[in-house]
Amino acid sequence: MKKITVIGTGYVGLVSGAGISDFGHHVTCADIIDSKIKMLQSGKIPIYEPGLSDLVERNVKAGRLAFTTDVDSAIQSSAVIFIAVGTPQGDNGEANISAVEAVAKSIGKNLNGYKVICTKSTVPIGTGDRVCKLVNESMPVDGEFDYVSNPEFLREGSAVKDFLWPDRVVIGATSEKAFDIMRDVYRPLYVNEKPMLHTNVATAEMIKYAANAFLALKISYINEVANLCEKVGADVHQVAKAMGQDGRISPKFLHPGPGYGGSCFPKDTHAIAALARKKGSPMNTIEAAIVTNQDQKKRMVDKMRNLIGGNFSGKTVGVLGLAFKPNTDDVRESASIEMIQAIMDEGGTVKAYDPIANESMEEFFPELSYCQSWEETCKQTDGVAIMTEWNEFRGLSLEKLKVMMNSPVILDTRNILSINKLIEFGFQFDNVGREKS
Numbered sequence: 001m002k003k004i005t006v007i008g009t010g011y012v013g014l015v016s017g018a019g020i021s022d023f024g025h026h027v028t029c030a031d032i033i034d035s036k037i038k039m040l041q042s043g044k045i046p047i048y049e050p051g052l053s054d055l056v057e058r059n060v061k062a063g064r065l066a067f068t069t070d071v072d073s074a075i076q077s078s079a080v081i082f083i084a085v086g087t088p089q090g091d092n093g094e095a096n097i098s099a100v101e102a103v104a105k106s107i108g109k110n111l112n113g114y115k116v117i118c119t120k121s122t123v124p125i126g127t128g129d130r131v132c133k134l135v136n137e138s139m140p141v142d143g144e145f146d147y148v149s150n151p152e153f154l155r156e157g158s159a160v161k162d163f164l165w166p167d168r169v170v171i172g173a174t175s176e177k178a179f180d181i182m183r184d185v186y187r188p189l190y191v192n193e194k195p196m197l198h199t200n201v202a203t204a205e206m207i208k209y210a211a212n213a214f215l216a217l218k219i220s221y222i223n224e225v226a227n228l229c230e231k232v233g234a235d236v237h238q239v240a241k242a243m244g245q246d247g248r249i250s251p252k253f254l255h256p257g258p259g260y261g262g263s264c265f266p267k268d269t270h271a272i273a274a275l276a277r278k279k280g281s282p283m284n285t286i287e288a289a290i291v292t293n294q295d296q297k298k299r300m301v302d303k304m305r306n307l308i309g310g311n312f313s314g315k316t317v318g319v320l321g322l323a324f325k326p327n328t329d330d331v332r333e334s335a336s337i338e339m340i341q342a343i344m345d346e347g348g349t350v351k352a353y354d355p356i357a358n359e360s361m362e363e364f365f366p367e368l369s370y371c372q373s374w375e376e377t378c379k380q381t382d383g384v385a386i387m388t389e390w391n392e393f394r395g396l397s398l399e400k401l402k403v404m405m406n407s408p409v410i411l412d413t414r415n416i417l418s419i420n421k422l423i424e425f426g427f428q429f430d431n432v433g434r435e436k437s
């Protein structure tokens, strides 16, 4: 059992902290935002993430998980310190690591003896050197540390599962001693023979960006295939299925849609592309994936406009799904933002609904009319756009929908509705890469 501090209580920090405490360690999650820590101390979870509430409650009850704003004491009393603060996209496309740098300095100041300092935040390649330098500059003479880069591969909406049952754990460690300590942190995974890769720091940092950028590339690729399918009368689902049956390709992340969103792919693709340009080794594939993704979001707007008669002016559109994907309340970079903005800019009216992300979207569009069910949203609309593949939209009754709308017009950007049923009920419809009306 180790004493561990995780600094930062966002998606990554909170899930990692709770997950590590579940592995049997004593974890303190530290954050400088007082309101967040107070909320956590009172048993509330500031984000929506399936399974996280139970995981936190279980470990708090067992006395293995605590929350504090006293970052200094938490650092002093721990053997391993995880840095899990945010790295938002800066103006030049590169990730902004000022929060990581501030944490590095406070770790340095509080370095009483040997500790492992481990970065979990997604940081530009080379950040490890920067953190080590800042810690060295601010630490007392008896301070001693090893640095580790331990990127996370959590998906929002299944972050708890991804943490407790990962495909692999990447540990970029500067020494064997630090690697052994980290292997102990992840002991239950190691015992279960989960692959644990020991790399150098730059390699671990690169793995994270290379993996995310590749997945984004895969999505942009299938979206372009889908667009071409529309032109030649092919069905993208059958194409993707057959492609995925080739073990070299794999069926995952080959689902066409309105373009990827979230806090990771858009930011990480920009960051790796910016870094590659800076190093004189441009990544043309990723630059293209970024452009394709931006275009895909615009294409969805064009599709909706075409379906509704060429103009949003004076029309009411129901937008079903606001989150960038199901099972999360996160709307950052969601394709629904582009859709809502365009409809409003062009003089249309939007009725919006998401099973859990209404509140998050209010931050972007406070003036919008938010509904509490798909039925309420679709009533008396001239068209409906499905933007997120929530299960409740998969099961919506087209028969009911047709009666409640002004005219039966639907854009299915996630390809979740049955084309046969849409035809049967006389809908005017479009989707991504399949037969349309």
Ligand code: UGA
Binding pocket: 122, 152, 153, 154, 155, 156, 157, 212, 215, 219, 252, 253, 254, 255, 256, 257, 258, 259, 260, 261, 262, 263, 264, 265, 324, 325
């Ligand atoms: C992503 C990665 O999948 C995680 O491995 C990584 O740890 C995480 O970023 C991160 O860097 O923190 P996340 O952004 O939570 O996770 O969500 P994904 O499930 O990857 O979906 C991203 C976007 O791609 C969503 O908008 C989703 O709708 C879209 N997508 C995904 C598709 O359009 N098609 C697909 O086949 C898959």
